[in-house]
Amino acid sequence: MKVDVMAMAQRARRAARPLSMADEDSKNRALLAMADLLVQNTTQLQQENALDLQAATAKGLSPAMIDRLRLDAGRIAAMAEGLRQVAALPDPVGEITNLKPRPNGMRVGRMRMPLGVVGVIYESRPNVTADAAALCVKSGNAVILRGGSEAYHSNRAIAACLSQGLLATGLPVDAVQYIDTTDRSAVGDLLRCDKWVDVIIPRGGKDLIACVMADSHIPVIKHLDGICHTYVDRYADLEMALALTLNGKMQRTGVCNTTETLLVHQAVAAAFLPKACQQLAAAGCELRVCPRTRALVPAEIPMVEATPEDWDTEYLAAILSIRVVDSLEEAIDHIEAHSSRHTETIVTQDYARALRFLREVDSASVMVNASTRFSDGFEFGLGAEMGISTDKLHVRGPVGLEGLTIQKYIVLGDGQLRQ
Secondary structure, X not given: OOOOHHHHHHHHHHHHHHHHHOOHHHHHHHHHHHHHHHHHOHHHHHHHHHHHHHHHHHHOOOHHHHHHHOOOHHHHHHHHHHHHHHHHOOOOOOOEEEEEEOOOOOEEEEEEEEOOEEEEEEOOOOHHHHHHHHHHHHOOOEEEEEOOHHHHHHHHHHHHHHHHHHHHHOOOHHHEEEOOOOOOHHXXXXXXXXXXXXXXXXXXXXXXXXXXXXXXXXXXXXOOOOOEEEEEOOOOOHHHHHHHHHHXXXXXXXXXXXXXXXXXXXXXXXXXXXXXXXXXHHOOOEEEEOHHXXXXXXXXXXXXXXXXXXXXXXXXXXXXXXXXXXXXXXHHHHHHHHOOOOEEEEEOOOHHHHHHHHHHOOOOEEEEOOOHHHOOOOOOOOOOOOOEEOOOOOOOEEOOOHHHEEEEEEEEOOOOOOO
């Protein structure tokens, strides 16, 4: 079925202005109504979800993919709770900051405002439909949603609940629209709506994001890879370093903030690596290592020699590349050469070296004595997140409500004239 995406974008643009002016209470009431409607329609949502699950099984999708698609009553309740949590977050729209007086008596500051119209292109998880819509509505942005074909029936049923929530509370119903088709040409149509859509946010695998980047006429907020590093410094607490390494790699392997490369200072490598590698291997982690690491670790611990490609690979699996470095400088140089600019952490008890790492490493999130797994909007106190941006304009790191806004300059005067 062909959908007129351009007409949708035009309607979203018209809806964006009244939504941007809506007060916080109105937006919160809409989100709470959406949450209630999701719960009230649990049976219908599960019936629509069953169609997606049947199709996924017939196509031979993996059990992990099918699990991502599944909407049971608990997951629907959790999706509704996510909407309520967004409603409870502070509204960033209209916030005035840095209001400073000028010598002539004017005051100059900045006011936070919505981006306008956001296009979200995503795969697999149906809950993204509700999460993305909630964040956009709370931040005053109209949103056009395009989910993956594997969750088509689930997404359109969720989107119908969201539209009803807007309608019931008087906000413009076109502020949340779902592209109701599995036709892939609709994605290309959306990416060419640069006259009406202000930003595109892709959520999904590397292939999807690369395709969006290549084809979009609209600015894109994205990250391609999560090649994250944990560096164990010569002044590290080695027990802490062991715990952070295991957590960073093995707590959850298939996500973008998982540690993919472990760097260890040569001064502590002999003391740290045998125990670390033994515990990683016992946990089921495949180790791809430099020759210096292999020489320090007992032969009975299985390892393979790392290839040059390993340093540039996001495994998203129980695989870890390990390298011994001679200095902090070499660790930072390795990160500069191979990181995807997502998240890096240093384990050290030396304040000056920690500060240098924070200052010199150019990634969206840089940490001291903390697991890379904390690189997450919820863990950073942002509530929900739209994704994690490795861009430098206009938002970097977890994209929450503030990341879906932009600042404009405001001037408060009382008749000043420029001389």
